Amino acid sequence: MQRKTKIIESIDGEIFDIELSEDLLKKNKEIARENKKLLEKHNILGIDIMGAIGAGKTTLITKIVSILSKKYKIAVLCGDLTTTLDADIIKSAGAEVIQINTGKECHLDANLVRKALKELSLNKIDLLIIENVGNLICPGEFVLGTHKRMVVVSVTEGPFMVVKHPYIFMEADVGVINKIELKDVMDVEPKKLQSAMKKIKPGIKVFETSARKNIGVEILATFISKLLK
Amino acid sequence: MHEFTIAKEIIMHLNEFKKRQNDLKIIGLNIELGEFTFANEEQIKFWLKELLKDTNKININIKRIKPIVYCNKCGYSGNIKFSADPLYHFLLPDLRCEKCNSKRIDLIKGRECNLKSVKVKKTFNKKKKLL
Ligand SMILES: Nc1nc2c(ncn2[C@@H]2O[C@H](COP(=O)(O)OP(=O)(O)OP(=O)(O)O)[C@@H](O)[C@H]2O)c(=O)[nH]1
Ligand SMILES: [Mg+2]
Numbered sequence: 001m002q003r004k005t006k007i008i009e010s011i012d013g014e015i016f017d018i019e020l021s022e023d024l025l026k027k028n029k030e031i032a033r034e035n036k037k038l039l040e041k042h043n044i045l046g047i048d049i050m051g052a053i054g055a056g057k058t059t060l061i062t063k064i065v066s067i068l069s070k071k072y073k074i075a076v077l078c079g080d081l082t083t084t085l086d087a088d089i090i091k092s093a094g095a096e097v098i099q100i101n102t103g104k105e106c107h108l109d110a111n112l113v114r115k116a117l118k119e120l121s122l123n124k125i126d127l128l129i130i131e132n133v134g135n136l137i138c139p140g141e142f143v144l145g146t147h148k149r150m151v152v153v154s155v156t157e158g159p160f161m162v163v164k165h166p167y168i169f170m171e172a173d174v175g176v177i178n179k180i181e182l183k184d185v186m187d188v189e190p191k192k193l194q195s196a197m198k199k200i201k202p203g204i205k206v207f208e209t210s211a212r213k214n215i216g217v218e219i220l221a222t223f224i225s226k227l228l229k
Numbered sequence: 230m231h232e233f234t235i236a237k238e239i240i241m242h243l244n245e246f247k248k249r250q251n252d253l254k255i256i257g258l259n260i261e262l263g264e265f266t267f268a269n270e271e272q273i274k275f276w277l278k279e280l281l282k283d284t285n286k287i288n289i290n291i292k293r294i295k296p297i298v299y300c301n302k303c304g305y306s307g308n309i310k311f312s313a314d315p316l317y318h319f320l321l322p323d324l325r326c327e328k329c330n331s332k333r334i335d336l337i338k339g340r341e342c343n344l345k346s347v348k349v350k351k352t353f354n355k356k357k358k359l360l
């Protein structure tokens with residue numbers, strides 16, 4: 001018995017949809033996963049520090065490094081648009097620093113971090129801190145492969161910084177409210193910033209600091225050192 | 230500016246598609262963008278139009294995806310809670326279970342950034358430019 005195979009052919013000019021379902025951020029996620037594996041192979045804790053421009057990321061990192069470098073070997077990757085100012089300050093606090101200039105990009109991505117990791121002697125490092133580019137929007141989208149993500153805001157940015165940028169806090173494990181010594185001058189209640197963060201991300205750990213006046217920095221450093229064990 | 234990165238990624242996928250299927254002309258794009266992504270819809274469209282310059286006739290369709298959460302404690306799956314803060318006049322997403330108030334919530338929808346599908350037109354003229 002002969003069976004005829006029915007062939008369906010599209011005709012010229014026919015219009016139809018073809019499913020692709022490509023995740024456009026997949027490449028970044030995959031490289032981030034590799035970065036994380038690499039860090040874990042060398043027993044390194046990775047922290048991605050995000051936050052608004054000028055919130056005090058560099059100052060805070062400098063202070064944390066000078067406390068923790070007595071006990072741990074620390075490397076810092078510094079994302080910056082063009083300058084090496086931040087890198088120089090952090091180096092003097094006792095960490096190995098690699099500068100990543102992002103040029104016009106508003107965020108670090110996993111590939112840039114992967115490149116930077118190649119420059120480090122990973123077996124000598126306990127803690128990797130990454131200072132992301134100052135921006136409360138884009139960095140949230142690009143995971144780097146760190147174990148924790150921290151967002152730094154400061155009271156000088158006013159009372160609405162958190163509620164205006166809720167999405168980045170969804171990505172955060174740790175929130176820091178910096179420049180706390182200026183809260184009265186700025187008429188900002190840090191407790192309100194805290195409660196907004198906790199509403200957006202119920203499990204978030206929040207710290208209030210003044211990197212300049214050394215308030216709360218020791219507590220934050222202790223929290224990080226506990227993660228290192 | 231990471232809308233540019235996303236647009237570039239889309240173009241790369243379109244070029245790959247063109248290589249595989251040179252008898253199909255791409256006339257439309259369907260993109261899915263979760264409401265909790267940080268990318269701006271208009272900027273993605275802008276960059277795509279820039280990058281596709283000479284062939285501006287591709288229809289770009291961006292669908293926003295509503296966030297959906299799953300509760301690991303009670304199994305609730307559904308819309309996310311938003312709480313209006315009367316003080317701030319903002320709607321804040323509240324990542325707690327609407328049913329049991331648990332914090333063990335996963336966002337299962339709302340972070341998409343996908344090139345969902347392409348609308349194509351069958352053409353037998355292989356010499357025709359495809360993009
Ligand atoms: N008053 C006060 N000033 C601070 C504090 N922390 C940092 N600053 C100052 O704020 C300014 C910006 O601090 P940085 O540490 O460079 O901030 P950043 O977040 O690294 O900034 P970018 O990398 O440019 O986004 C500097 O002048 C710091 O001295 C603080 O706790 N209180
Ligand atoms: Mg800095």
Ligand SMILES: [Zn+2]
Pocket residue numbers: 300301302303304305326327328329330331
């Ligand atoms: Zn529940």
